[in-house]
Amino acid sequence: MEKPIVSIILRTKNEACALEKVLESIFKQRLDLTFEVIVIDSGSTDATLDIARRFKTRIYEIDSTEFSFGFSLNFGIGKAEGGIVICLSGHCIPVDTQWMKRLVAPLLADVDIAATFGRQEPIKGLNPLEEIMLLNQFSPDVYGEIKVVFSNANCAIRKQVLVSHPFDEVAVAAEDFIWARTLPDGLGIQYVHDASVYHSHPLSLEYWSKRFYRDAFFREYIKGVYDLEWQGMIPGYDASGLFVKLLKQLEWGVRGISDMVLYMTKNRYFKQMLLVPVFVALFHFNNWKGGRDGKRKYGGS
Structure with a gap:
């Protein structure tokens, strides 16, 4: 069996509402690279795992008491076979069939790029307050201002970099910010405005x-x-x-x-x-x- 070039790590816990759309979009991606999908679940009690099993995925379960974003991702990275790792939140839905191709393209073109991250668009009307924040933070084009350093809700990273420079496992917020700010000199991060996902949380x-x-x-x-x-x-x-x-x-x-x-x-x-x-x-x-x-x-x- 051919070894995948890209490993997609999905972090999930009770993502039944969005996961089917996420996986359908992933498996509709148009690119020449082989990829695998790894689901790291931290205690779902809804239909998340049943949905994941309907697709070609590898599923690993961790105890909810062990969870942090960093631990979950590092665990998944340890299972990944691809040289490029895509981190994607379990409710982030790729906008189109070119998302993956665009997200990994800078890594394939430039060895000095360690990671990329894509745009996050709000789901219209779901949470107007978050809608404003996301539109303000993520530019829809290459010329706009980006107000986040990095986000692992929608990103691609070289596995060899992640092995030597893993995510902080204590922080349950901003582990992606910490990772980016402590990245060794000489390694770059690139924002890819057209590798976009829909990402919203309910107004709770x-x-x-x-x-x-x-x-x-x-x-x-x-x-x-x-x-x-x-x-x-x-x-x-x-x-x-x-x-x-x-x-x-x-x-x-x-x-x-x-x-x-x-x-x-x-x-x-x-x-x-x-x-x-x-x-x-x-x-x-x-x-x-x-x-x-x-x-x-x-x-x-």
């Missing part, structure tokens, strides 16, 4: 409360352990001086709310607009609480 206040807290908590881990500044979703948190910090956060808050309201009005998201004050309040409360708890544990200044 419980989910976003936990995520805001988690991001703020591990912001302090990143600072304390790696001496790196990760702004996460809010600029100004690391500004010197309390007054400057508060001014920057106030500026961000006013501009952010204004942008949300204008965007939601333009797209007629009137019902969801009522959640904007709640969403913003949850963000600031959990950002403060997570940052406080993270500083206590990791000693970030």
